[in-house]
Amino acid sequence: MTSLEWPSAPIGIDASRWASRPGCRTVLVVAHTIASCQRLLDVIEHVESDPRVQLLFTVAPDVFNHQVKRFLDRLGALVLPWQQAIREQFDLSLAAAHGGLHQLHAPLFLMAHGAGRGKRVRPGPYGGPVLADPPVYGLDAQRLTHGGRVLPTALALSHDHELEVLRRQCPEAVEAAVVIGDPCADRLVASLPWRRDYRRGLGLSNRQELVVVSSTWGRDGVFGRWPDLIPQLMTQLPPDRYRIAALLHPAVWDAHGHRQIRAWLRDCIDVGLVLPDPTEDWRGPVVAADHVIGDHGSVTAYAAAIGRPTLLLPGLRSVPAADTPQHLLAVSANRLDPHRPIPPQLALATGVDQQAVMAALTSRPGHAGVLLRRTMYRLLHLTEPGRHRQTGPVPSPGSGSGKAPHDLAG
Structure with missing residues (x-):
């Protein structure tokens, strides 16, 4: 899907004729699970209000993906079926998990969905060698490459230490690495008051x-x-x-x-x-x-x-x-x-x-939002608009609206 086209399946035949705002850069948000989707929601807020950018979502293959479509529907997201998403071309794709990424046709910005990358690769359900020093999950060549090709155009790391692990485990992906810190940690700190x-x-x-x-x-x-x-x-x-x-x-x-x-x-x-x-x-x-x-x-x-x-x-x-x-x-x-x-x-x-x-x-406390935004606009070949919005607190429990506590104060 080029920046001048519009998805057809979710809206109808010849849907591009009815688009009110054509010419946007298209960003595909690849949601594998609820957990990865929640990480991506923190990330997309840095570009989704830009009138030059159109976000679309898709549910990627994953054993735990069967509640994701319902979640996205409740958010009011425009969701493409996976089989359509892998046939189209986009200006950027965002993901926080690994399944099916080699099928996408877009520059890929890949990040972790949790607190860094702390897990080690385990043997599969059908066994396999038990390694004395198993590789760190998400920084290994098995997940970052396919057919000899490095999958992410940009690989978000939370810590400089991860860069050293990546250099040992998948040196061909080092060029794509960007240490951006942890957006979730920054939002927690912003929420403390x-x-x-x-x-x-x-x-x-x-x-x-x-x-x-x-x-x-x-x-x-x-x-x-x-x-x-x-x-x-x-x-x-x-x-x-x-x-x-x-x-x-x-x-x-x-x-x-x-x-x-x-x-x-x-x-x-x-x-x-x-x-x-x-x-x-x-x-x-x-x-x-x-x-x-x-x-x-x-x-x-x-x-x-x-x-x-x-x-x-x-x-x-x-x-x-x-x-x-x-x-x-x-x-x-x-x-x-x-x-x-x-x-x-x-x-x-x-x-x-x-x-x-x-x-x-995190090696970049307080700066994840700025660095995420900078990287996404670089990949979209767009200038960053205006000033970066401050990292805000997380939604208030029981608000029923997803509003931050300061939005409910009045």
Whole structure:
């Protein structure tokens, strides 16, 4: 699809005749999962208001993609079927996951969808060699190249350390690398002054402490390894002093079904568990939290980076990549022993070195938005318009509108 054409399938036959604003640069937003889509929503706000740019979305192949189309429809996005998207040409494509990217016909801006790249490549379901030093996922040639071609035109990195890993694992992709920092971390920092508003949105009283349970997907996640933990918390923590919120990775919901997840937790919900839908922004509850119980997932790393006292469940089977925030937490965070009474452990929990976690998370704190915007306009061959908008706080929990807390103040 060139900058002078318009998609036909979502609008009808000969739809380009009816476009009110032709001639826009076209940007294809490639949404693989809810998690990757949420990262992309932070990114596209830097270009989508430009009258020279038209955004289109598509749902890419992924085992966890079956809720994405519904999510995009609720956002009012213009969605192209994948089979049409891979037949057309675009001025730019944006992605935060890897499936099917070799089929696109557009310069590709590729980024991570979580807190850097902390996971290592695991053997597939049918086995394979167990390596002493498995490659870091997302910085490996298997995902960054296809048929001898480097897929991303620009590869967003959160940290200078990732550049060194990339140089070892996939040196042919180094030329595409751009260290931009972490837009999610920047938005969390921008949200900290509004903590009281997030707590109000969650219905917390001044006397209550919020305990956030964060679980990544898979058997190493909190929800998979210790399914009784949330009921234990609901039983042991008095409701006049504590509220409990469970932030489950969208893939947990997709793997088991939304109805099943809510059925498993129905008794807890009935007595006050806060269970946000996976399409809701998880960052407001993290800013509002007084305690975080988590695992090696990104949410736990982000929580520690903004100073939330963090407890990890013991006994991870997989070791995060070195020099990542996940690895720093794995070696320094307090452990929660679910076999012992939980309230004393919460009371004694101390935060890890917040500055060290943030330093492991991003090499460009506060600058991700500027660098993302600059890179996208470079790839679009457009001049950047006006001044860069400031990084804003995340939506307020319970607002029902996706509005930031300062938008609701009046």
